[in-house]
Amino acid sequence: MTEPVRLAKRIAAMTQCSRREAEMYIEGGWVRVDGETVEEPQFMIGDQRVEIDPNAELVPPEPATLVLHKPADMAADQARALITLDSHAEDDASGVRLLKRHFARLESPLPLPDSASGLLVFTQDWRVKRRLEEDSERIEQEVIVEVAGTLAPEGLARLNHGLSFNNYALPPIKVSWQNERHLRFALKRIAPSMVERMCQAVGLQVLSLKRIRIGRIPMARLQPGQWRYLASTDRF
Numbered sequence: 001m002t003e004p005v006r007l008a009k010r011i012a013a014m015t016q017c018s019r020r021e022a023e024m025y026i027e028g029g030w031v032r033v034d035g036e037t038v039e040e041p042q043f044m045i046g047d048q049r050v051e052i053d054p055n056a057e058l059v060p061p062e063p064a065t066l067v068l069h070k071p072a073d074m075a076a077d078q079a080r081a082l083i084t085l086d087s088h089a090e091d092d093a094s095g096v097r098l099l100k101r102h103f104a105r106l107e108s109p110l111p112l113p114d115s116a117s118g119l120l121v122f123t124q125d126w127r128v129k130r131r132l133e134e135d136s137e138r139i140e141q142e143v144i145v146e147v148a149g150t151l152a153p154e155g156l157a158r159l160n161h162g163l164s165f166n167n168y169a170l171p172p173i174k175v176s177w178q179n180e181r182h183l184r185f186a187l188k189r190i191a192p193s194m195v196e197r198m199c200q201a202v203g204l205q206v207l208s209l210k211r212i213r214i215g216r217i218p219m220a221r222l223q224p225g226q227w228r229y230l231a232s233t234d235r236f
Contacts, residue, residue, distance in 0.1 A: 007031065008041035010050055021058055029099045030056035039100050063124035064102035068227040069219060072117040072208065076108050079120055082225050089222055094229035102229075109133050110141070110214060113193050118143070118211030119219045122227075131236065137189040139236055142213035145183045145195055147204040155202035159183075163201055170198070 011022035011031060023041040025031055030053040031038055033045055070079040083103055106122040109132035123129055132139065152158070161172035174186035183204075185195055196206045212219045215236035222228060 004044040004046045006041065007038060007043040007045050010045060024058050024060060025052060025056055027101060028061050029097055061099055061101060065123040065125050065128045065230045066227050067217060067230060068120045068122060069222040069224050070112060070117055070120045071224045073115055075114045076111060080106055080122060083122065083227050087226050089226045089228040091221065092228040094231040096229035110136065112211055116192060116209040116211065119214055121214060139215045141187045141192060141211060143185045143192050143195060143209055143211045144178060145185060145199065145209050146181055146207040147183055147199055148207055149204045152203040158202055159198055163198055165197065
């Protein structure tokens with residue numbers, strides 16, 4: 001039996017590289033132990049078979065940004081727990097290599113009400129977080145709202161531009177009927193959490209709310225509980 005050693009030490013010996021370079025191979029998801037990818041440099045191994053992907057690159061993994069289709073009636077912290085290897089969308093076309101390290105230290109800059117469903121952004125990238133927080137009023141969010149009740153006279157016009165709360169006039173937005181039960185809101189400078197109050201002001205009860213787009217990022221075919229990466233070329 002071989003005395004157990006840290007995986008990083010074994011990789012350094014195999015490749016004649018530095019310990020830091022060995023850690024980069026491992027953290028980048030390029031190393032397999034008995035056929036299973038291991039991303040922890042401190043992982044202890046004995047006689048197991050260790051392989052390095054022939055396409056391995058000595059570059060630090062980039063921080064990840066991903067989008068999740070949050071189910072209704074779920075807080076953001078609960079939704080974050082849905083981000084696992086098994087819930088990764090099969091049709092993810094981002095080209096980002098799947099790494100377990102991408103599931104740590106995720107922040108969600110554009111919240112949704114717990115009762116709402118739809119697109120949530122999670123990111124490890126401080127640049128993305130700052131963009132979504134500082135430019136939030138310029139980023140359009142599209143939500144689909146299921147309603148019941150009778151719309152007040154001129155109600156649709158008031159939703160578009162004509163409502164005030166606490167002596168503050170809401171900015172103009174785009175509201176239209178998608179069908180007889182669903183309204184489409186294209187929001188700027190108004191958070192999705194305001195939509196229910198807006199609908200109540202014109203005689204409508206909100207039954208459900210789903211965010212389907214943030215800026216230029218659509219939810220597309222993402223199913224509830226599934227997530228996908230954003231590519232480096234994607235822009236909000």
